[in-house]
């Protein structure tokens with residue numbers, strides 16, 4: 001599948017040395033190096049100069065990330081670049097400011113510059129078709145990173161977290177926090193928000209959570225006063241916090257201004273949860289609702305500590321980067337990349353062999369151990 005046979009011997013020596021470094025970092029769910037996330041750079045052009053150095057020796061890896069606006073992609077990009085470089089590869093890391101044509105042209109450039117493996121966290125999983133055909137023509141393997149790229153047979157592998165489990169964890173948190181199993185005749189008001197409709201992950205996050213909540217919705221224990229329950233209705237373009245905020249300000253003004261209690265908000269991730277928390281701060285005076293999230297962005301961990309968000313699902317980007325580097329390394333060497341799921345992720349052209357890393361619940365009770373003791377953040381990151 002990699003079509004790189006003739007390059008292999010040339011690289012083998014360099015790779016052998018580098019591989020020992022990679023594999024010491026590579027156990028998904030284990031250890032990892034400590035990293036301080038790069039600060040989000042908003043408002044600036046996001047094309048970092050191609051850090052390609054010389055492509056001589058042919059070990060260039062193209063890494064296409066969606067945006068610098070969200071903290072996690074900065075961490076993903078930096079972690080992957082550092083680990084790939086430690087393994088002896090040259091990295092062309094690009095951010096596309098959530099602009100699809102920019103991402104397409106960045107990938108075109110990577111192909112033109114002779115990259116041998118592409119790692120792509122797509123902005124819109126449906127929008128990359130033609131450029132991926134170019135990759136396929138040139139036998140460049142494509143690893144979909146975090147978000148599945150849909151309807152393209154150029155996608156070779158998928159490295160992500162268990163996205164269904166992210167939603168399940170959010171749903172289970174709500175069931176437990178409201179003690180829904182013992183609710184009896186009590187009813188609770190719930191509102192929903194998820195992410196970009198072009199991101200295949202929302203199907204797993206949202207549907208995974210609903211799979212846990214559905215019995216309580218059916219029983220009438222969970223009630224949605226706004227009536228906004230459909231995934232497409234509760235989606236948020238680009239996962240933008242300000243869009244989440246204004247939608248929730250409207251909901252609060254229309255359905256809760258009379259003193260109706262909002263008990264819980266199922267938010268699929270932290271950027272949308274942040275918008276909800278802002279709307280609650282400006283437009284709601286009742287008891288603070290349960291609010292879920294995902295990513296453990298710094299602003300949201302601060303909100304967890306301040307009691308303004310109940311939980312976040314932690315996805316350690318060091319683990320995903322390590323696993324992706326293992327995949328890249330295997331493809332470069334012509335060996336089999338690690339996969340642990342060959343059933344779940346059909347991108348419309350068939351099931352894409354995947355590696356799913358393990359998400360974890362983060363609350364006020366374990367954030368210290370999960371985020372600080374593990375070296376993911378420093379105390380200063382959270383106090384700044």
Ligand code: BGC
Nearest residue numbers: 070146147199201239269295
């Ligand atoms: C990722 C989430 C992230 C969201 C917004 C999703 O595809 O899986 O971790 O919060 O995009 O960037």
